[in-house]
Amino acid sequence: MERELLIIGNGFDLQCGLKTHYKDFFFDRYGINLIARKMQSKEKDIKNRPFSEYQEEAEKDVVVFLRKVINDLDIDRLLQNNTNANGYLVNYFLQKLRKKGLLENDPKVKEKIEFTNWDVIFLVAYILMEQTLYWNDVEKAIFDVVSLVLKPDQDEFSDYSFISDSAKSKFKKIVKYCFKENRKDTASAMLDALKKFEKQFAKYIRKQLHEHKKIYLAEVSNLLKKITFRGDIDSVELDVINFNYSLDEYTVNYLKERKAISNISVNSWVNIHGIAYWNNSTIRAYLNKIHGREYGALPAPIFGIDGHDILSPSKNKILDLDDPRIIFTKSYRLIDSQINTIRDKKHKFPSTVNKMIFYGHSLGHADYSYFETLFDLYKIFDSNVELNFYYHAHSQNLRNRKSEQNMLKQVVNLLTSYGETLTDQHGENIVNRLVLEQRLNLLPTSKC
Incomplete structure (x- = not known):
């Protein structure tokens, strides 16, 4: 039996039909999709216009609106005031968004809108920056923000x-x-707000799973079989590290029971950064049962920064344990979220x-530490372990080559970085060795 370790990123969910780019989440959260749907409903006779065109129009409208909201904000006066912030900007933007009609106003929905200071930051960044990169890398944004607030002597945002x-x-x-905040521990207050923001992202992922469940599960089944079976392999024992919050062990068992992933035996499965259904009692009961626990909370989704970025400048690269940003690192967040509650020592x-x-x-x-540990x-x-890296294939030759080259660059950077930790074994030659021994493959997603 072939034994394989599968590492899944967001491209897996995108390939299976979920809209899980951070930009998709922000468009949904800040009313751009809501405005686009209203525009679309007024043009029922136009059937050939893609929804993305309505999104573009809605986005332009929202940008103009938010630019005025930010221009009207006298931030210097607020900073000079000695009173605490007390969520003033959260309420300020929340009121403006409501007035503009950018928030769902369904009387049947009694759930309170959880708006946070992190929402304010992402909204303002989107308007004041020239590009939308800030919406593409949430974890880098978190690092920059906590550094600006907690380590004000550093020049953050210099690369934006x-x-x-x-x-x-x-x-x-x-x-x-x-x-x-006039608190002793500003870092903890920032982390509390971040946890609220993360739960809103979990809510969005659950919404995506609900809306696309049938197609998603069918695509997941097909994709798992395609990327694990090659040649004349009869069966595969699979261990999975999933960086997404969507596909979890409960769902995989559902597919297994319906023989949708025949000949795949799952030895272990971990959503390393938590799961979207962290508060679902059915899933919690199932996972507790198979892992031999009577009870146990499930880890909610986390966004964490790389511990490498807050290493002290000392020669030994010892972590500065007094750095207040440590509580935002992935290592800390994993322990704090009790990630091992969805695993056990048997699996x-x-x-x-x-x-x-x-x-x-x-x-x-930011994820190098995970990969280096596995290596x-x-x-x-x-x-003799073989490494297969998949890149997103495009129908256009130029886009396809760029996608392949970008992934190749990322692979070489990762392996070269790892090789630097193997000085006694000429680790700088690790890429050459893997290629010569036919153990390194770069494969297109469409030909898996």
Whole structure:
């Protein structure tokens, strides 16, 4: 039996039909999709216009509106005031969004809208920055914000382009005012607000799963079989590290019981950053049962920053344990969220695998620590383990080449970085060794 380790990123969910880009979440959260649907409903006779066109029109309208909202905000006066922020900007933007009709106003829905200071920051950044990169990398945004507030001596946001110098200055002031608290522990207050924001993202993922359930499950089944079976393999024992919050062990068991993923035996499954259905009693009861627990909370989705980014400048690279940003690192967040409540020691990673498969993951630097740990575990320099990396294939040749080249660059960066930790084994040659031994493959998603 083939033993494989599968690492899943957001590209997996996108391939299976979910709209899980951060931008999709923000468009839904801040009313752009709501306005677009209203525009679409007024043009029922036009059937060929894609929804994305309505989104573009709605986005332009919202940008103009928010630019005025921000221009009208006298942030200098607020900062000079000695009183606490007390959520002033949250209420300010919430009222403006409501007045504009950017929030759902269904009388049947009694759930309170959980708006946070992090929402304020993402909204303001979207307007005052020249590009939407800030919406593409939420975890980098978190790092920059906590650094500005908790380590004000550092020059954060230097690698972002703002529409003007005054816009950059105003953005920084807004960030500082958002967390202007007369508390002893500002970091904890920031983390509490972030946890509320994360639960709203979980809510959005659950909405996506509900709306696209049938198609999503069918695509998941097909994709799992395609990327795990190659050649004349009869069966696969699979261990999965899922960086997404969607597909969890409960759902995989559902597919298994319906023989949708025949010949795949799942040894272990972990959603390393939590699951969208963290508060679902049925799923909680199921996971507790199969992992031999009478009770146990499930970890909610987390956004964490890379611990590498807050290493002290000392030669030994020892973590500065007095750095207040530590509580935002992925290592801390994993422990704090009790990620092991969805695993047990019986279902642990095998001592050896034949193949490591990376599908839909951008291989960002923030996750290097995970990958380096796995590379150590399976001794990829000296073993026979095969590494397969999938890149998103496009029908247009130019876009396809760019996608392939970008993934190749990410793979080389990751392996070279790992190789630097293997000085006694000429680790700088790890890429060459894997290629010569036919253990490194770059594969298109459409040809898996």
